[in-house]
Each structure stands twice: as structure tokens, then as C-alpha cells.
Amino acid sequence: MKYGFGVDLGGTTVKMGLFTQEGELLDKWEIATDTSEGGKNIPRDMAGSILFRMEGRGLKKDDCLGIGIGVPGQVWDDGTADAVNLGWKRVPVIGELTRITGLRAVGDNDANMAAMGEYWQGGGKGYSSLVLVTLGTGVGGGIIFDGKCLRGAHRAGGELGHIPVNPRETRRCGCGNRGCLEQYASATGCARLAREALASSDAPSALRSVEKVDARAVWDAAKSGDALALEIAGRYCDYLALGLASVAATVDPEALVIGGGVSRAGGILIEMTARRYRELAFNACKDTPILLASLGNDAGIYGAAAALL
């Protein structure tokens, strides 16, 4: 039996997991992300934690197939990585991990790794290809075909949050453009759609008595049948479905998987999105299943291990 490490590097913590070759998660733990000094200590901290865990379990180098790591940025072919939130610019993370641990290391963007995780052991298990859309603070994504991630020529493959879905938008997205999917289908986008709907009508709604109207409040109210919340949810799903239909006409995956914080809304989100998607999608893709991601915050470590194994 061989083992592999999956690492999900985030701005606050580094999530780490020890996996069997077959995809069983044996152990998981976290360390704090030290962003001081341009994040220069991060590779050493991660490598140290892995060596410590190997020692604790009595694992030798020969027992381990290596380390997979997801980075909140770009990992280039030479093994260096950029990550704005960590202060990283061409940090040789892959080489450092290998130098310190003696193990092979592979890396990719964290959204791609999450897609790989859902493909390997999560909501998309058993499908030959999938697109993961992550609905969080922003909207991210990853595209997996034949077990490989479509990274793109500029590492922007799967940047689904920046599909233009509203040519008439006047406000700017965080990326600087106008009308990106992320402006509507992110958690913050959902909250904004809610604020706009509340301001532009006098319709009664449970949301009017909520102190902070966020995506969760909208979906909770929608689930309990609140008419205005259902209208907001419908508008949210219109945008999401438009993005999914665009993705399907481009890459035509076997499954569409929805993850990220907003996906905790669950079945109602999937059903409302799927209904609208069926209207917008190209005929050959109308029956493509829309599924919930199932690995939650562990998708990243699963995917990092999968990329390795």
C-alpha cells in the first residue's frame, strides 16, 4: 500500500490530508498560513508538517507517492507559483517541497484541484468528465476531461466566474469587467440581488426583518416559501443557468457539479437551476445532470491527492 499527501493552501490555513492510493482519507489536519515576509516560510512549514506526520505514522519515503498541492493562484510549468493573497510571485513551491521532503510534488490552482477532488471521490465520481462551479465569495470553477484538468494557456481555464452573462451591466466586477457571472452567482452577488429586490418593491417578506440579508438568509426564506425570496432565488438561478448553458455548449461535460458556500442551499438550488438550464442549454446537453458537490471543504485535499495518484 502506497500513500499520498493532499495539500490545500489557503490564505488563513493550510489543509492537509494523508490518503491511500485508493482514495481513502486516513487523516487530516491544518496548520496556520504564515503570510509574513511575502509568505516565504510557507513551503518550509508545509514540508515540515508532512515530515512530522510521516514520522508519527512510521512512513518511509518509499511508502509515499508524493505531495499534491492546490494554490490560490497559478502554478507554472517550472514549479513556481503566484498567489496574490499570500504575497507570492514566482515562489518555487514545488521544488522546495521536494527538496525538503525528498518526495515528488505536483501543483495546480485550488479551484482545479477541487474539481479534481469531486471527480475522484465526490459528487462527480463515476463520470468521465465534469465541470465544477464553486459558488463562494467569488465564483470559480474547474474542468476535468479524461482525468485531466483543462488549465488553459494562461491558467484561466475554468474561470467561470468571468463568463460575461449581462452585457447591460454598468457596475464593475472585481476583475474590472462588467456583467461577469460572479457579479450575480457569488454569495455577495446573491446578497446584492436581494438588496435590490427589497429596495425596488414593497412586497412583504421575511427578509425585511433579517438584520443582515446574505445568501444564506435568501435561501432559507426561499425554502420556507417566502414569495420575494423565491423571486430573488429565481433571478440568481437565471444567471447561474445561463453560465452553465454557456459552459455546456463549449465543453459539453458529462456532469455539472455545484459546490461552494451557496451550494449548501441544496436541493432547491439544484432544482431551480436545472429547470432554467433545460430551457437555455443546447439540445444535446439538456439532460446533463446538475449535481451537488459532496466533499465540502475537503475537495481541495482530495483533488491535490488525486492529481498526484
Add this chain to the structure above:
Amino acid sequence: MKYGFGVDLGGTTVKMGLFTQEGELLDKWEIATDTSEGGKNIPRDMAGSILFRMEGRGLKKDDCLGIGIGVPGQVWDDGTADAVNLGWKRVPVIGELTRITGLRAVGDNDANMAAMGEYWQGGGKGYSSLVLVTLGTGVGGGIIFDGKCLRGAHRAGGELGHIPVNPRETRRCGCGNRGCLEQYASATGCARLAREALASSDAPSALRSVEKVDARAVWDAAKSGDALALEIAGRYCDYLALGLASVAATVDPEALVIGGGVSRAGGILIEMTARRYRELAFNACKDTPILLASLGNDAGIYGAAAALL
């Protein structure tokens, strides 16, 4: 030196080419497409023409690497093909070609083959990945990464004409949906944009004296500086750029290549589209080159040969 045959099966004619392994087109010819009796004679006609050409050139079976064929429909893993315009439903075209000629045969959708052709020897030569968008009667496309075509789970990969670009459209696309890219960026879409612009304003335009306002007339007038034609062309490019930006945020190719009849408009089409694309595309993809396809009607036979060689 080994040789290969590239075949582009169309509804009226079958285009055929004899290629060297290096990609040189030695000879090309056409035969009529016999759509009688559900198109059942087509495989035999194509195989016969190839055998005849081999004999004429003194080529033995061992000199030939096989036959690549592009079909105006879907080619399935079992070697059968569907093609509405030919009356084909699960026709075992790959098996028939091999049985009659004794040569290996491979097949794919014609739009994918055209993309492969432009990648191999055309406008996208030298790029590691590309997306071809074909602006003809309809809008088609093909996506090539690492020398392989992204066919999709339902053979709908690269169906770029059916990316939804206008959620407010009330008219239906040929596919039954509303607001597909094809409704605007096809030659017929361009002509419709022109008719609408002419009807909704009194602005003088050279187009008012044109008997049949088609895409060509619009672009000819735009090139000579006609203000209304430039406005129509601008609207056309808005939609096309939106589709390209959507594709780029999804798969992030190294190059975007524009082919099909409307692409004969040339530089002005590329420049106007690129300008709008730079505004809409995700940052990492803003500089992705937008190029003209260069193989014209031969893209299909080049790509079919490339898929083989």
C-alpha cells in the same frame, strides 16, 4: 514517405485530399454526395474514389496510413455516424471505409475536423491550443488542446453557436432556444441585424440601394466607411466578442481563430471584434490573439488527415 487521405463529407459534395505525413496536400478532388436511399451508397462511393486514386498514383496499402473523415453530424465510438442532412442514422461509415479499402479510418464531426486543420496547417499553426469559430450559414466551432479535439460527452463540445448571448431575445434559434450566438453571428444573423437597422432608422446608407442585403454587402459597405453599415458591423462584433469572451473564460485557448464565409470580411472583422473582446474578456485572456483561419474550404480535409496522421 507515407500518405494519408483526408475526407470532408458535405451535403452536396465530398471533398477529398491526398496528404503526405508532413502535411503537404498533394492532390485534391471532389465527388458528388449521393443522398438517395438514406445516403447508403456514400461510404462505398468514397472508398471507391480513394482506391481509384491509389491505383492512379501507384500507392499500395502499405504506403497509406489511412483515411480521416469529417462528417456533418456525430461520429460515435463504435464507428457509426448520424447526419441529419444525409439521412444517416447510425451508419457504420468507419467500418465500411476500412472493409472496402483495407485502410485504417478515423472520423469526427466536420467542425472539429476544420479546427484540427487550422491547428495543423492553418491560421492556428504553431499554437498549442486553439478554438476555431466558424461563421457561416450557422455558427460552429471546434476546440483543440494538446493536439486533441474536445468532443464533449454528447459530441456537443465546441457547439459555440449555441452559447446563450442574449437572455432577452424573443425569437427562436434553429435549435429551438432563444438568444443563441448563431442568431446574430451567422451570415443569416448578420443579414437580419442589417434589415433591423435599416428598418429602424432613416439614416442614409449605401445598403439602401442594395437589392439583397446579406453579410457580404454589410461588410463591403462597412469597409468603404458607410456609417450605418459600420453600426451594424459593430453590433455583429459585440455578439461575437461576447461569445469569444465566454469561450476564453471557460477553456482559455492560446489562440482564437475565426473562419467560415463571414470571415472573408478579413481585417476589419478581426479588428472590430478584437477591440470589443479586449473589453469583455477576463484579464488573463485579454491578449489572446484573434486570428483569421487560412485554409478556407480545405480546412476539413486538412483536419481529417491530421486526425489520422
